Amino acid sequence: MSADSGRPARRRASTVLFVVLGLAALAILLGLGTWQVQRLHWKEGLIATIDARIDSAPQPLAAIEARLAEAGDVDYWPVSLAGTFRHEGERHFFATHKGHSGYFVYTPLALDDGRLVLVNRGFVPFDLKDAATRPEGQVEGRREIAGLARNRVDGKPNSLMPDNDPEKNIFYWKDIGAMAASAGVGAPGDYLPFFVDADDAPNPGGLPVGGVTLVDMPNSHLQYAVTWYGLAAALAGVMGVWLWRRWRTPAG
Template identity: 55%
Template sequence: MPVPARSTVAEVPASHRPRGGRGKPILAGIAFFVALAILLSLGTWQVQRLHWKDRLLAEMAERRAAPPASLADIEALAARGEDIEYRPVTVSGVFANNRERHFFATWRGQTGYYVYTPLQLADGRFLFVNRGFVPFEAKEPEMRKQGQLTGEQSVTGLARARLAEKPSSIVPDNDVAKNIFYWKDLDVMASSTGIPADKLVPFFVDAGDALNPKGLPIGAVTQFDLPNNHLQYAVTWYGLAAALVGVALYALFRRKGDRPTA
């Protein structure tokens, strides 16, 4: 019988076979630790944000409960670089109703404007007061004549800091010609009404509801419901990190189980 021809290709011992396959587990391990570090850092960042937001809300509540300060006290705080946001204040002066500015706003599901009216103080300076909300159809002063207060007025409200710049690129530019503001540019609000910079108090006041309790503008429109979803975000990032670890362990044990047991 003919003898079968032997193969001329010599078998390579397992110990001499290429080991390029080891690179894949190393790369996978590096990717795992990088992804895990990112997820854990995002979760930790959200926890830090949660603590910051809790402190901020507590400070806001504490300030709102404090007795009203004088305008001079608030100005002294601002001059020292301290935070004046939501600090109660009482001021007196005469409203310059012919210089009011209109800020586009949504209040309790209704769209309209906040009316910012300069209050002329005894020293001749002007303080912009957010008198409250009016619907679209009441934008013009002649539609709410009862709310055009004259004579000396005492205003109790909350101090609000000015904005250094437009808060976001998605916020529209202010339409000064139509007297519609989309962000509170105090300098432009003043200059567009002829108020010089040296006669301007460098912050706002949100008025309470005592000025015109039954008419327009509707006062006490300051919103305090700041979103605080950082705990939910932290749980999400940490949960993804735990899921990643679970997938990695499953893949590792499955790889060990697939190895031959010669």
């Protein structure tokens, strides 16, 4: 048998292999595109939900607690509450605000019934971390607070994030248990299981700078979907041209 006699078989085998691999790659690209479309719908729904919540009227603290008990989610619901700040328990959360690095100041607010809630009063720059450098903002007496309820975080968001350092009072993720335990104000069980981000009402002396809640949620899933579907279309075109030329070229 001559060498030429095996060429048709090898040609058929290479064609089958090309088609199988091409179809597998095409399925992956289409799957990725479809996944991004699903993510697009999910993100649009999430943004619409957050927008609707933020635009709603502030609710009393009891209503927020009831929502948490019923749905387990109070993120971005406007809330109004009152109490006395316990400034000695300030917790400092590493953050950036309008291009500047510093800390969000979380302060225990003692409610009338004796319970506590950690309120994110706003941003201070690095050199004003020490509360003694901004005495005007350490407001005394009973205060009316308005802001947004924020869910607790049940675990470290990712392995790349630094560990919290309660001894130095520097937190990189919102571990409500560690923040409450290290505050030295009340017991961890006295704290409500969510945070409140204060609104942008000015504090005496201008610090902390309130209204720091981030609600900007990038939505690039449509571009990603177009990219994956575009690659799938390009691959389908390449496969079609290759197979057409293969069919047009004699096997011998």
